[in-house]
Amino acid sequence: MSTVPLVEYADASPEVRTIFDEIKQTRKVPDVNNFWKALANHPDLLKSVWTSLREVMQPGALDPLTKELLYVAVSITNKCEYCTHSHTAAAFAQGMTQAQYQELLAVVAIAHQTNALANGMRVPVDTQFLVESGK
Amino acid sequence: MSTVPLVEYADASPEVRTIFDEIKQTRKVPDVNNFWKALANHPDLLKSVWTSLREVMQPGALDPLTKELLYVAVSITNKCEYCTHSHTAAAFAQGMTQAQYQELLAVVAIAHQTNALANGMRVPVDTQFLVESGK
Amino acid sequence: MSTVPLVEYADASPEVRTIFDEIKQTRKVPDVNNFWKALANHPDLLKSVWTSLREVMQPGALDPLTKELLYVAVSITNKCEYCTHSHTAAAFAQGMTQAQYQELLAVVAIAHQTNALANGMRVPVDTQFLVESGK
Amino acid sequence: MSTVPLVEYADASPEVRTIFDEIKQTRKVPDVNNFWKALANHPDLLKSVWTSLREVMQPGALDPLTKELLYVAVSITNKCEYCTHSHTAAAFAQGMTQAQYQELLAVVAIAHQTNALANGMRVPVDTQFLVESGK
Amino acid sequence: MSTVPLVEYADASPEVRTIFDEIKQTRKVPDVNNFWKALANHPDLLKSVWTSLREVMQPGALDPLTKELLYVAVSITNKCEYCTHSHTAAAFAQGMTQAQYQELLAVVAIAHQTNALANGMRVPVDTQFLVESGK
Amino acid sequence: MSTVPLVEYADASPEVRTIFDEIKQTRKVPDVNNFWKALANHPDLLKSVWTSLREVMQPGALDPLTKELLYVAVSITNKCEYCTHSHTAAAFAQGMTQAQYQELLAVVAIAHQTNALANGMRVPVDTQFLVESGK
Numbered sequence: 001m002s003t004v005p006l007v008e009y010a011d012a013s014p015e016v017r018t019i020f021d022e023i024k025q026t027r028k029v030p031d032v033n034n035f036w037k038a039l040a041n042h043p044d045l046l047k048s049v050w051t052s053l054r055e056v057m058q059p060g061a062l063d064p065l066t067k068e069l070l071y072v073a074v075s076i077t078n079k080c081e082y083c084t085h086s087h088t089a090a091a092f093a094q095g096m097t098q099a100q101y102q103e104l105l106a107v108v109a110i111a112h113q114t115n116a117l118a119n120g121m122r123v124p125v126d127t128q129f130l131v132e133s134g135k
Numbered sequence: 136m137s138t139v140p141l142v143e144y145a146d147a148s149p150e151v152r153t154i155f156d157e158i159k160q161t162r163k164v165p166d167v168n169n170f171w172k173a174l175a176n177h178p179d180l181l182k183s184v185w186t187s188l189r190e191v192m193q194p195g196a197l198d199p200l201t202k203e204l205l206y207v208a209v210s211i212t213n214k215c216e217y218c219t220h221s222h223t224a225a226a227f228a229q230g231m232t233q234a235q236y237q238e239l240l241a242v243v244a245i246a247h248q249t250n251a252l253a254n255g256m257r258v259p260v261d262t263q264f265l266v267e268s269g270k
Numbered sequence: 271m272s273t274v275p276l277v278e279y280a281d282a283s284p285e286v287r288t289i290f291d292e293i294k295q296t297r298k299v300p301d302v303n304n305f306w307k308a309l310a311n312h313p314d315l316l317k318s319v320w321t322s323l324r325e326v327m328q329p330g331a332l333d334p335l336t337k338e339l340l341y342v343a344v345s346i347t348n349k350c351e352y353c354t355h356s357h358t359a360a361a362f363a364q365g366m367t368q369a370q371y372q373e374l375l376a377v378v379a380i381a382h383q384t385n386a387l388a389n390g391m392r393v394p395v396d397t398q399f400l401v402e403s404g405k
Numbered sequence: 406m407s408t409v410p411l412v413e414y415a416d417a418s419p420e421v422r423t424i425f426d427e428i429k430q431t432r433k434v435p436d437v438n439n440f441w442k443a444l445a446n447h448p449d450l451l452k453s454v455w456t457s458l459r460e461v462m463q464p465g466a467l468d469p470l471t472k473e474l475l476y477v478a479v480s481i482t483n484k485c486e487y488c489t490h491s492h493t494a495a496a497f498a499q500g501m502t503q504a505q506y507q508e509l510l511a512v513v514a515i516a517h518q519t520n521a522l523a524n525g526m527r528v529p530v531d532t533q534f535l536v537e538s539g540k
Numbered sequence: 541m542s543t544v545p546l547v548e549y550a551d552a553s554p555e556v557r558t559i560f561d562e563i564k565q566t567r568k569v570p571d572v573n574n575f576w577k578a579l580a581n582h583p584d585l586l587k588s589v590w591t592s593l594r595e596v597m598q599p600g601a602l603d604p605l606t607k608e609l610l611y612v613a614v615s616i617t618n619k620c621e622y623c624t625h626s627h628t629a630a631a632f633a634q635g636m637t638q639a640q641y642q643e644l645l646a647v648v649a650i651a652h653q654t655n656a657l658a659n660g661m662r663v664p665v666d667t668q669f670l671v672e673s674g675k
Numbered sequence: 676m677s678t679v680p681l682v683e684y685a686d687a688s689p690e691v692r693t694i695f696d697e698i699k700q701t702r703k704v705p706d707v708n709n710f711w712k713a714l715a716n717h718p719d720l721l722k723s724v725w726t727s728l729r730e731v732m733q734p735g736a737l738d739p740l741t742k743e744l745l746y747v748a749v750s751i752t753n754k755c756e757y758c759t760h761s762h763t764a765a766a767f768a769q770g771m772t773q774a775q776y777q778e779l780l781a782v783v784a785i786a787h788q789t790n791a792l793a794n795g796m797r798v799p800v801d802t803q804f805l806v807e808s809g810k
Binding site: 004062104117 | 222255
């Protein structure tokens, strides 16, 4: 059903197996998800995406659960069925409660509503937001 | 530049002024943002959006900063210039640090990358994600 | 297959049943759609979305069919499979003819085409559109 | 500011002038919008888009105002600044009232909200929607 | 599963059959895809879309494979499941190699990442890009 | 106007200067674009994005111009004003002709049109597309 074959561990090259092993160890899972099996058709891309993802999602100024919540919010907004399922499951695995999940959905939903209103009325950005916030 | 006039407090109906007052008191700001001045052309919609937003964004299972971070992530993904500016500013006002902001951007960006890959290869959702997570 | 269990009437809390009853009475249907059964996991959100939706979709300056056509157009553009199916069915139930449906599709499709061209060439907005239309 | 020069009537080829004349006569306007001046860099595309648009937007099973409202809804959802401005102005020119405009915004906004919820919870489409509606 | 019945050749009107014949001859296929069978419910739209598509996709300043690659990239970005499958298959039929496909995916994915960063930080367009490139 | 300050070379850390130097040398430009100056607020993200981008965009199974055309197509579809301007300029710098640009716009535009139709009618994917193309 995917546009590429899913590469199973048994059929993978040593290069791909090394990355599959890393994913399984990092995430403490017995097998990698279909996403990685699909990406394994392009070992360079597999390696680059996994390396970046591991780095970005590690604990930092934001904790892993908050990062996962953000991932779910973006995946919903980007209408990615695969990512919505896999990251919602990952968020629950990270300890997201049902109450947190429902508030996440409520925030995502109202943000869509006000995004549409601001885009629809082409509201000009308030001057005070146009100073560089980071300064 | 907007498709509707911006309604200033001095020109607002008593009904609109009541809501403007609530917004100013809740947010402890001297004036409401352009978004509300634009919405004020439709008092019912103004009231309904403000009432919902206040309820959704109040502290709950998720803290206000996390909710604001989610709002920024959705607004970026929905390409809403106004909302990206206003909610990024709101997140900084809620205490978001520069380090947190940069990690938020990194998560949003890599989520876009993997969303595109999963959508592009039409990766089938793993069976284990298809059980109802909430059960 | 959803990320939350679907709450059936028989298993619903009294609070949820009250809203399910309202939906069934308003829409004259024997059971509520899956959308409401999913939302019922979060009774506050269920109540708030239903209350807003009922108010927005009631006859006003725009008739119910026109509102439903707009809902279909937005749902297609937002790539929401569930909403495209349910609101297309709702529009047919409101009296949309096959000829109207096909013209709706034609308008939605050509709007996508010209939206892409205007975004692609970054056409500057004509000065006459930048006066506030609502004045 | 655009990625292509805007072609003015005085500088246009006879082929482009013919289409500009048609647009001005059909719409009873003294000059064509920037969109057409940008497209005029590619006369074949200009002709094809104009021909399709004129045909799609003519009165049919849906009246011209309803078609214009749908165009606004899609343009907002596609985040096209140019198209949102130009088609909102066109809808006002077709007789859209302020009350109708505000209801359009309310429908577009709540559709975004429920689209996000249905996409977020991955609600399965109800069986009754999966019969071919058109039969 | 679609919102309209799929029109088979045997049940099609002479008008629709003429276009189906053209599609089959142009593409050297024994039957038309479901997309055309769905569009056949609206013969005018079928004719107009087929005519435009044939013209746009013919060899020109860009070769047919490059055009097909662009079609895949847009379809992925627009989250169109049908179009992603059909145009990925069409690109393979046009000679796209596995290596080219994987590079296409890599470009599409990193473009999504940097698009999100530029939109998120609201980076101002460099002055040198704002001169009209086409001049 | 951006949400972060733009970091100029003179104010940059040695770590950032090293990457700015690499960008300038690789692209043979006297200064880096605003995108990189904004990213420089987060040196790790700057380094990671630049490293990935350089690798993805280098000549491979697809030539650099084709990759740039794909980047433009995705940026238009993602409604990224900054990226549309910068990558259209980059494509012209890579040798894109006006004729090629106009055909690119035509392909992107018709893809949006047919994407909307396939999404709108929820056309089921043809069985022959559901075999794994990559096998």
